[in-house]
Amino acid sequence: MVTIRGDLELLARTEHLFSSVQEEFICAARDLSTWSRPGARQTARDLLESGGTRGVRKLFSPAVLADERSREHLREIMGGGVRVRIAATALPHETIVIDRRFAILAGLHAPEGREYTLTTASGLVGSVYALFEAAWETATDLTAFLHGDQPRLDAESRKVLRALGSGATDERAARELGMSLRTYRRRVAELLNALDAGSRFQAGMRAGELGLNG
Secondary structure, eight states: EEEEEEEHHHHHHHHHHTOEEEEEEEEEEESOOOOTTTHHHHHHHHHHTTTTTTTTTEOOOGGSSSSSSHHHHHHHHTTTTTTEEEEESOOOOOOEEEETTTTEEEHHHHHHHHEEEOOOOOHHHHHHHHHHHHHHHEEEEEHHHHHHHHHOOOHHHHHHHHHHHTTHHHHHHHHHTTTTTHHHHHHHHHHHTTTSSSSSSHHHHHHHHOOOOO
């Protein structure tokens, strides 16, 4: 078990692992902000692609769908053969397992650099892999998540959603949308129901998870 400080040291010490995947590369992450140093994610991606994308699976929290750029990136890597699923719940930290022989566990972001743990201990690697598989089995394929049973919002509902996200008062939002205050609040209530949200804040979070904020 080795502790590594920072993205650059991690890539330098694991380059041979990323570029020589034999059977399987799996990754679980909250979002696409895995690497703090500019260019580190692209470097890791290039190393991985140099070994082919066969057996590559990536599992993300719903938060990864909060903006169109992230969604487009996920569609792109899927087009290259990577399997992508969205977890049912948030994933707290990034984890990588290579060929079921190596595991990389990421710590919290820190000003002095993120800390990573690289392990080859079979028991620990096996446990991490089993946790990934359990989350993977309950996750939803990206395409189904984006186009399956998610709420269908009409143009007016999307305007109301954007108004909620702007932080405007109900009175101002209703006025800008050309609605009466009563109608606006009714549309907000309908929107919360459609998104299965218990509050306006939850509605915004849920919309971000489903990629409905665009």
